[in-house]
Amino acid sequence: MDEDELANLYRQKPLNLWKKKRQSELPNLQIQKMDGRLRSTPLKELMDSDELVAAIISRLGMVRAALEGHGGGIKVEHISEEELGLDLILNLDGACIACGAAPGTLQGIQADLLATGEVWRIRFSESLLDTFDELGREFVLKFGNVTFV
Structure with missing residues (x-):
C-alpha cells in the first residue's frame, strides 16, 4: 500500500464512522419528529385516534423514561371532553403493573x-389496586395522592 492509499484509507475511516453513527440516529430523529407532531396536536383532536396513547406519552416528562425503560405503558380506559378539559x-400496562415504583409513576x-x-x-383504574400486594395497595391509597375508580 502506497502513501496515497494509506492516507485515503485513514481519511475514509472517520467518514465511515460518522455515516454509521448517523444511520443509527435516524430512528431517534423520526421518533422526535413524531413526538413533536403529537405534542402540538391537541389531545381532544386525538380522542378517537390510534395515536392517543402515543400523544399522552409524548406529554410526559421524566416519568416517560421510567415507563419506557421498564417496559411499561399506559392504557386509556376512558376519555371524555368536559367543559373544563379532558x-x-x-x-398501567406491561411491566409497570405491580412495580414498586408504581405510586411515583402514577403521581x-x-x-x-x-x-x-x-x-x-x-x-386511575381500580383494577390497578389488585396488582399490588397488601402493603403496596395500602401505601398507594394512603400516600399516592391519586384517585382510583
Whole structure:
C-alpha cells in the first residue's frame, strides 16, 4: 500500500464512522419528529385516534423514561371532553403493573398531564389496586395522592 492509499484509507475511516453513527440516529430523529407532531396536536383532536396513547406519552416528562425503560405503558380506559378539559381514566400496562415504583409513576403521569392544561381530571383504574400486594395497595391509597375508580 502506497502513501496515497494509506492516507485515503485513514481519511475514509472517520467518514465511515460518522455515516454509521448517523444511520443509527435516524430512528431517534423520526421518533422526535413524531413526538413533536403529537405534542402540538391537541389531545381532544386525538380522542378517537390510534395515536392517543402515543400523544399522552409524548406529554410526559421524566416519568416517560421510567415507563419506557421498564417496559411499561399506559392504557386509556376512558376519555371524555368536559367543559373544563379532558377527563381521563388510565391504567398501567406491561411491566409497570405491580412495580414498586408504581405510586411515583402514577403521581408523575398525573402531574405531567395536568400541567398541559388540556386535562382537568385524571383518575386511575381500580383494577390497578389488585396488582399490588397488601402493603403496596395500602401505601398507594394512603400516600399516592391519586384517585382510583
